[in-house]
Amino acid sequence: MKKKSFLMTGIAVAVILFAMIYWFEFSEPNPFPPTEQLLEEINNSYPEVTAKLIQDTSFVDERHVVVPFISNENMYGLSYWVWKNHEWQIAEIDTSGIPRLFKANKNNPSSYYFVWNIHPGDALGSIEFYFVRDRNFYVSDNIHTYSPKIQMMKEVSLKDKSYGVMQLPEEWVTIIEEFSKSQLANKPSPSFQHFFPDQSMYFGWIPYDEMKRESYPELSSNGGGFSTGDDVELEHVMIFNRVDVEYLK
Helix, strand or coil: CHHHHHHHHHHHHHHHHHHHHHHHHHCCCCCCCCHHHHHHHHHHHCCCCCEEEECCCEEEECCEEEEEEEECCCCEEEEEEEEECCEEEEEEEECCCCCEEEECCCCCHHHEEEEEECCHHHCEEEEEEEEEECCEEEEECCEEEEECCEEEEEEEECCCCCEEEEECCHHHHHHHHHHHHHHHHHCCCHHHCCCCCCCCEEEEEEEEECCCCECCCHHHHCCCEEECCCCCEEEECEECCHHHHHHHC
């Protein structure tokens, strides 16, 4: 009888613990904090930034939010927020506004977003974002395989606002996923478990002024950062020169 009682107690405790963990980790996020609270938490987490204005709040998904801001020193930065441990937390602050690749889920390229906040003093008119897969040739089991170069471009205007959050175009995601599947099938390896599986695929960007001339954003490139850990994955995006891509247009 005691054994049965202990068993029932153990099951009850396990159910309660499971329910608490599920509630704590997977419950629906609370409403996102108001502007005043965002500013306070940014400045408490990274006092050097002294943020003064929240420009917008962009939900990548229900648990990831990108918040562009302007500081007292006139820096145009980005803060990244995650719903974790049953509260909204700052995962990273970046006072450099040049484009980066934000991966909400590193194993799912449809969750990748370009993010930026360009200083108006750089006087940029537009940005061209590129996805490139270099041509490749390899031999496996006496089978010769050639992969042509792929280059895709998406242009974004900066005339209306300095900041932006842009999801990877669907066509880009499809190519990445299909190429990754073929690579995994032909060469299974732990190193292929995360995107990107091959260094021949990468992203880039070209900044232009309002006259469509290449113009490097000096003011947007200067800045620092703050991170609480590995809750947000941000990748550097290479800056291209027009001569590198113009011949394919």
